[in-house]
Amino acid sequence: MPIEKLAAPMPDTHEEDLKDPALAKIRDLIYRMSGIFQTDNKFYLLANRCQRRMAALKSGTFGDYLEYLTTRPNRDAEMRALLNEITIGETCFFRNQPQLDAVLKVILPKLTAMKSKQSFKKIRVWSAGCSTGEEPYTLSILFLDQLAYKLKGWSAEIVATDLNDNSLVKCREGNYSDYALRNTTRDWRDKYFEPVDQLFRVKEEVRALVKFERLNLQDQAKILFMKGFDIIFCCNVLIYFDGTSKRRTVEHFYNALLPGGYFFLGHSESLYGINDRLRLVHFPNATSYYKPIPGEPAGEAQ
Numbered sequence: 001m002p003i004e005k006l007a008a009p010m011p012d013t014h015e016e017d018l019k020d021p022a023l024a025k026i027r028d029l030i031y032r033m034s035g036i037f038q039t040d041n042k043f044y045l046l047a048n049r050c051q052r053r054m055a056a057l058k059s060g061t062f063g064d065y066l067e068y069l070t071t072r073p074n075r076d077a078e079m080r081a082l083l084n085e086i087t088i089g090e091t092c093f094f095r096n097q098p099q100l101d102a103v104l105k106v107i108l109p110k111l112t113a114m115k116s117k118q119s120f121k122k123i124r125v126w127s128a129g130c131s132t133g134e135e136p137y138t139l140s141i142l143f144l145d146q147l148a149y150k151l152k153g154w155s156a157e158i159v160a161t162d163l164n165d166n167s168l169v170k171c172r173e174g175n176y177s178d179y180a181l182r183n184t185t186r187d188w189r190d191k192y193f194e195p196v197d198q199l200f201r202v203k204e205e206v207r208a209l210v211k212f213e214r215l216n217l218q219d220q221a222k223i224l225f226m227k228g229f230d231i232i233f234c235c236n237v238l239i240y241f242d243g244t245s246k247r248r249t250v251e252h253f254y255n256a257l258l259p260g261g262y263f264f265l266g267h268s269e270s271l272y273g274i275n276d277r278l279r280l281v282h283f284p285n286a287t288s289y290y291k292p293i294p295g296e297p298a299g300e301a302q
Helices: 015-019 021-034 040-057 062-070 075-086 097-115 134-149 165-173 186-192 243-256
Strands: 122-128 155-162 193-196 199-202 210-214 229-234 257-265 279-283 286-290
Touching: 015 021, 015 040, 021 040, 021 062, 021 075, 040 062, 040 075, 062 075, 075 165, 097 122, 097 134, 097 229, 097 257, 097 279, 097 286, 122 134, 134 155, 134 186, 134 210, 155 165, 165 210, 186 193, 229 243, 243 257
Parallel strands: 122 155, 122 229, 155 210, 229 257
Antiparallel strands: 193 199, 257 286, 279 286
8 A cells, every 4th residue: 555655746736725724634534544644744645635535526625625524424435535545556566576585485485384284274465555456466476386386285365455445446357557567577477467458467366366355454443353364465554654553553463473474564664663573584685574483482583
C-alpha cells in the first residue's frame, strides 16, 4: 500500500485550503481509521484527494465533506472511497531480487527442514499492503517453481491484503502492462503469463496460490485472525504510520508470525525503536527480521 507522493501543489489546491480547520479534522479522522498520518508537508496531497471526492459528491467545502465522513448515513462507504484515493501505489514484479534470493536460498530450505516432520507440509506467506498484486504473484511464481522441483509434496498459500478496494480489483483481474513486468525474465513471462489485449494476464496456476482480502492494518478485531504465517512481507507501508501505529501494527505481525518465521520490510525501513523481539538478520544485499523459537540461543537465525 505505498502512498502516492506529491512534490508540488495540485492546480485546484490553494494556500487557504490548507488552513481550513476541517481539513485538519479530516486528517485526524483518517489517522484514527487507518493509522496513516498526513504530515504538514503532505497537506497538498490530502487536500487534493479530498477535493476529488468532494467533486464527485458535489460538496463545496471541507466542512461539508467532513459531515459526509462523520454524520451522513453512508460515512463508512465514503471513508473507504477517500482511502482508495490516498492509498495509490506503484510497484512491479520481482521488485526486490535480494529479498527473493534470501527466501529461495536460505529461508525456504530452513523452514522446510524445520517443518519436515509435520504431517501437513505447507508454507504460509502474508503479503501485507499488496497494492496491485505484483508482490504476491511474484511469490506465487517462485513457489510454483520450487514446488515443482525441490519441494514436491509441499503446498503454499499466500494471503495478500490491502486497504485499497481499487487495487484489490486489479489484483483479482490479474492483468499487467509490459512495464509492470520489466524485471521479469522472458522465460517466466512466457511460462506464467498469457497475452490479452496488449496486456499480460497471470495464469490460473499462479492465481491458485493467492487469496486476496481487504484489510485495514488498524482494524484490531480483524487483524487478530491473521495467524500462522511462516513469512510476512510488509514493504513500504509502515513508513506512513507514526510511532504508535507502527508499534501496534508490528506487534500484530509478531503475533501472526510462527516461531522460526521471517518478516520483511522495504529496503529503507527498520524496526529500530519499534520492536526488539524480532532479531535483525542480514542476507546478501538484504535484511529481514526473525522470530526466535522459544529457547533458541541468540545468533541461531540462519
